[in-house]
Amino acid sequence: MSRLAKRFASLARDGxxxxxxxxxAGDPVPEATVPAMHALVAGGADLIELGVPFSDPEAExxxxxxxxxxxxAHGVTLGDVMDMVSAFRRxxxxxxxxxxxxxxxxxxxxxxxxxxxxxxxxxxxxxxxxLPPEEAGTFQEALRSRHMDLVLLVAPTTTAERAAYIAGQGxxxxxxxxxxxxxxxxxxxxxxxxxRLTGIRAVAGGLPVLVGFGIKDGASAxxxxxxxxxxxxxxxxxxxxxxxxxxxIGNRLKAQVRDIRDAxx
Amino acid sequence: MSRSNRxxxxxxxxxxxxxxxxGRFVAETLIHALDELTRLYASxxxxxxxxxxxxxxxxxxxxxxxxxxxxxxLTEHAxxxxxxxxxxxxxxxxxxxxxxxxxxAMLASRMGKTRLIAETGAGQHGVATATVAARLGLExxxxxxxxxxxxxxxxxxxxKLLGAEVAPVNAGSRTLKDAMNEAMRDWVTNVDxxxxxxxxxxxxxPYPMLVRDFQAVIGNEAKEQCLAAEGRLPDxxxxxxxxxxxxxGLFYPFVDDDGVDIVGVEAGGxxxxxxxxxxxxxxxxxxxxxxxxxxxxDDESGQIAETHSIxxxxxxxxxxxxxxxxxxxxRARYASVTDDEALAAFRVLNQTEGIMPALESSHAVAWTLxxxxxxxxxxxxxxxxxxxxxxxxxxVAAIDGIEV
Numbered sequence: 001m002s003r004l005a006k007r008f009a010s011l012a013r014d015g016x017x018x019x020x021x022x023x024x025a026g027d028p029v030p031e032a033t034v035p036a037m038h039a040l041v042a043g044g045a046d047l048i049e050l051g052v053p054f055s056d057p058e059a060e061x062x063x064x065x066x067x068x069x070x071x072x073a074h075g076v077t078l079g080d081v082m083d084m085v086s087a088f089r090r091x092x093x094x095x096x097x098x099x100x101x102x103x104x105x106x107x108x109x110x111x112x113x114x115x116x117x118x119x120x121x122x123x124x125x126x127x128x129x130x131l132p133p134e135e136a137g138t139f140q141e142a143l144r145s146r147h148m149d150l151v152l153l154v155a156p157t158t159t160a161e162r163a164a165y166i167a168g169q170g171x172x173x174x175x176x177x178x179x180x181x182x183x184x185x186x187x188x189x190x191x192x193x194x195x196r197l198t199g200i201r202a203v204a205g206g207l208p209v210l211v212g213f214g215i216k217d218g219a220s221a222x223x224x225x226x227x228x229x230x231x232x233x234x235x236x237x238x239x240x241x242x243x244x245x246x247x248x249i250g251n252r253l254k255a256q257v258r259d260i261r262d263a264x265x
Numbered sequence: 266m267s268r269s270n271r272x273x274x275x276x277x278x279x280x281x282x283x284x285x286x287x288g289r290f291v292a293e294t295l296i297h298a299l300d301e302l303t304r305l306y307a308s309x310x311x312x313x314x315x316x317x318x319x320x321x322x323x324x325x326x327x328x329x330x331x332x333x334x335x336x337x338x339l340t341e342h343a344x345x346x347x348x349x350x351x352x353x354x355x356x357x358x359x360x361x362x363x364x365x366x367x368x369x370a371m372l373a374s375r376m377g378k379t380r381l382i383a384e385t386g387a388g389q390h391g392v393a394t395a396t397v398a399a400r401l402g403l404e405x406x407x408x409x410x411x412x413x414x415x416x417x418x419x420x421x422x423x424x425k426l427l428g429a430e431v432a433p434v435n436a437g438s439r440t441l442k443d444a445m446n447e448a449m450r451d452w453v454t455n456v457d458x459x460x461x462x463x464x465x466x467x468x469x470x471p472y473p474m475l476v477r478d479f480q481a482v483i484g485n486e487a488k489e490q491c492l493a494a495e496g497r498l499p500d501x502x503x504x505x506x507x508x509x510x511x512x513x514g515l516f517y518p519f520v521d522d523d524g525v526d527i528v529g530v531e532a533g534g535x536x537x538x539x540x541x542x543x544x545x546x547x548x549x550x551x552x553x554x555x556x557x558x559x560x561x562x563d564d565e566s567g568q569i570a571e572t573h574s575i576x577x578x579x580x581x582x583x584x585x586x587x588x589x590x591x592x593x594x595x596r597a598r599y600a601s602v603t604d605d606e607a608l609a610a611f612r613v614l615n616q617t618e619g620i621m622p623a624l625e626s627s628h629a630v631a632w633t634l635x636x637x638x639x640x641x642x643x644x645x646x647x648x649x650x651x652x653x654x655x656x657x658x659x660x661v662a663a664i665d666g667i668e669v
Contacts, residue, residue: 055437055568056554058449059292065436077566103290103553108567130290130553134280155294157456162296180294181454 003096003124004149004172007046008208008229017264018173018230019044019221020210021257022100024051024067025084026076027241032249034087036241039250041095043257049127049232052081052101059129061182067238078105078114082121089122098151098172100127111142118148125149125172133169140169149173154200156180156192164203173208175232176200178224181213184235188214190223197227218263225264233260274520276590281470281557284593286586289469290553291449298456303471305372310478315371322367323482326400327357329364331483333490333647338617339630343637346644349499350620351487353511353651360623360652361483361511362393366462368479370397373460380404380459384448386413386441386507387578387625388420389652390464395429405429408447412439413577420656438571441507441581445555465508466585469556473585480514487647488518495645501526501636504649505628506599507543507579509588511651516597517587526598529588530632532574533601543572545584546592546599559586575604575660576624578652606631611654611661623652624660 001009011018021040025033037048051064053071060068078101085097099118106114106128118126125148131139133152140150149172154163156179167174176197178188193211201209211224212232221231237253244252276283289299309315323329331352340348353361366383373381381398382405385391391407398405407424411433414421424431437443445468452461466473466480484502491499502519504512506529519525534542542548545560552561554569562570562582574580591597602610607624610631614622622630626649633648640646654661662669 053568056442056446058446058555059294059453061450069436072568079566104561104563104569105567107552108550108563108565129292130556132289132291132293132296135288135290153293155292155296157294157297159297166293177292177294180456182450185454 002147002149003094007096008173011046017225018046018208018210019257019261019264020047020049020230020232021045021237022049022051022232022234023237023241024053024064024071025081026053026071026074027067027238028070029246030074030076030080032241032246033084035250036253037088038091039253040257041092043254044261045257046230048095048097049100050081050085050097052078052099052105054102054105057102059182061184061235063184063235063239066242070242078109079117082117082123085123086121096124098125098127099123101129103128103131106139111139115142115146115148119146123148125151127151127153127175133166136169151175153177156196160199160203163200167204167207170207173210173229174200174204176209176211176228178211178213183213186214188220188224190227193224194227218259221260222263276587277470277474281474283587283590285551286559286589287470287473287557289556290558291469291556292453294453295456299469299471301376302372305375306471306475309372309375319368319371323364327363327367328355329482330486331355333487333494335494336618339614340637342613342617343634345637345642346500346640346646347642348633348637349491349645349647350650351483351515351647353483353649354620354622354626354653358389358393358396359655360389360393361480361514362390362464363396364482364514365464365476365479365510366390366393366397369460369462370401370403373403374401376460378458378460380455381462382406382408382448382451382459383462383464384408384441384444385464386444386580387576387623388413388417388424388656389578391429391431392420392423392427394462395424395427398429399427406432406451408432408434408444408451410434410438410440410444413441416660417577417656418659440577442569449555465510466513466587467508467555467557467583473557473587476510477513477517477587480510481517483511483514483649484516484518487515491645491647498522498525499645499647501528501644501646503528503530503629503633503646505530505579505625505651506546506584506588507532507581507625508583509585511649513585513587515649520596527596528632529597529599530628531599531601532576532579532628533603534573536603537601541573542601543574543580543582544601545582546588547601551589554583557586559583559589560592575607576628578623578625579628600632602628602631608661608664610634620650621654622650623654624657626651
């Protein structure tokens with residue numbers, strides 16, 4: 001059983017919602033990332049999404065763009081990101097880590113090379129923002145043969161028929177984007193999400209559905225969570241990474257995640 | 266030329282592939298809009314009323330057909346093959362870009378969209394989009410890198426006069442690629458009421474196909490005009506390639522004419538060896554950016570590289586996927602010329618023919634001057650003069666140390 005599947009099974013057993021937390025690898029400095037990952041877990045995160053810096057992040061709002069720019073200023077590469085996951089694994093064998101980014105760095109490394117290194121680093125899966133399932137074939141096979149998950153996204157504009165197709169192609173969990181727009185731009189509308197998620201969960205075939213975009217604190221997490229299997233928090237954490245002196249990041253992240261965790265539970 | 270034993274060119278496939286290139290590498294939110302656009306485009310392609318209305322717009326509003334002009338003094342200067350110029354600079358707004366924006370604005374109206382957005386480098390596509398928005402009474406926002414805003418101030422002001430909002434983009438290299446990122450972000454947010462007019466044969470399917478088809482009027486006219494003037498097809502087609510829409514517009518109608526050689530000219534900047542250029546087909550590798558798989562300039566970790574060209578319209582790290590396909594097929598060759606060569610050609614065309622080309626188009630002229638000298642007088646070279654150079658006067662004057 002994959003680390004993601006195990007984690008979702010145990011959450012379901014306990015009747016808890018998944019809290020998935022996103023930070024950008026290498027933001028604001030490379031040495032901050034592994035301690036920040038441990039802080040997220042200490043605060044109550046169930047999953048970590050580690051952003052892979054890319055020069056042209058088309059779907060990100062200003063906050064995450066800024067985080068990516070801070071990381072790129074230190075020349076952080078996909079290889080470096082996997083080294084960070086390896087370092088994290090020395091102290092945490094259980095928390096699933098999913099890499100989230102844009103296709104070109106993966107393509108440039110080569111899918112086979114990437115998968116070999118990702119397995120060695122104990123990466124659990126990837127989310128590639130600009131890789132819809134129709135384009136994912138080769139990468140998906142490479143991931144699947146190593147038991148890594150390709151997490152796919154469903155948007156408010158996705159038709160019901162297509163949502164079923166995407167659910168059939170993806171693995172790990174299904175990521176529902178709560179609104180039309182870039183990350184961190186708006187609030188997730190709970191009523192709207194509730195309406196859409198009923199249909200999506202019906203076609204998800206048992207795949208957990210997590211909601212991201214527009215969830216920034218305990219209140220917004222608690223409003224969305226009843227309709228989903230969990231939530232994703234990103235921009236709010238990246239904002240903390242960018243506005244806190246490096247030495248203080250751990251404590252602030254932990255407290256921030258703890259607030260959301262408490263609201264969810 | 267006998268073509269009996271070869272299958273006619275047919276690309277892209279239904280899923281937008283040109284061989285290994287193209288496709289649809291975008292966020293899920295946009296898939297529905299791309300599907301809708303694809304379906305609408307397929308239906309208007311068969312709709313004679315739409316096609317007739319488009320032809321009327323091109324004639325009465327854009328001013329088509331543009332002349333095919335035999336440039337005798339330029340020919341004499343080069344000292345070899347005869348050079349013809351396809352005068353896209355004579356279109357309304359001064360470049361080929363409007364062929365596409367007129368067509369896409371008609372599609373936007375059919376979809377009931379009330380707002381147009383565009384990215385622009387040199388500003389020609391921005392002006393062409395602002396123009397059709399004014400003509401149709403649509404709201405318009407144009408994204409432009411702040412570096413390009415500085416070097417293309419005339420076009421920025423033109424867009425404002427046309428009623429468009431020009432949104433400066435300060436991210437990354439502050440040029441065309443960053444403007445395109447920002448336009449994609451706008452589109453993802455406002456997809457319900459907004460149509461994104463991509464200005465080149467780039468982006469996710471169906472854009473590379475749709476923009477090519479709207480621009481193919483260039484090649485279709487040129488073919489007829491060359492046959493009328495010379496009784497035969499040209500030996501060689503030449504056009505500059507940034508994203509590659511003027512080039513594909515000229516080239517595409519000739520794809521099955523095996524006797525016609527095709528050369529696209531990329532921006533060699535300060536020289537391919539310096540790394541400061543914008544020539545992905547000459548010096549790049551295949552990758553994925555802005556919705557399609559194509560040749561790109563990126564570093565070994567997959568970050569998109571900063572590019573350089575004297576011409577803002579060519580200053581882009583990618584290229585339309587169909588050009589990538591043609592490069593691999595060998596149907597076209599892709600050369601490059603430097604900033605200095607393009608500038609020299611800019612001056613030569615001014616002084617031999619009384620025509621001021623855009624710095625983009627000057628790249629095609631520069632390569633042609635080199636090539637014409639190597640060819641006999643009997644050969645015909647047909648060059649796409651994609652735009653006029655008024656917008657570049659400040660850039661050239663600054664190089665000459667003159668304040669205008």
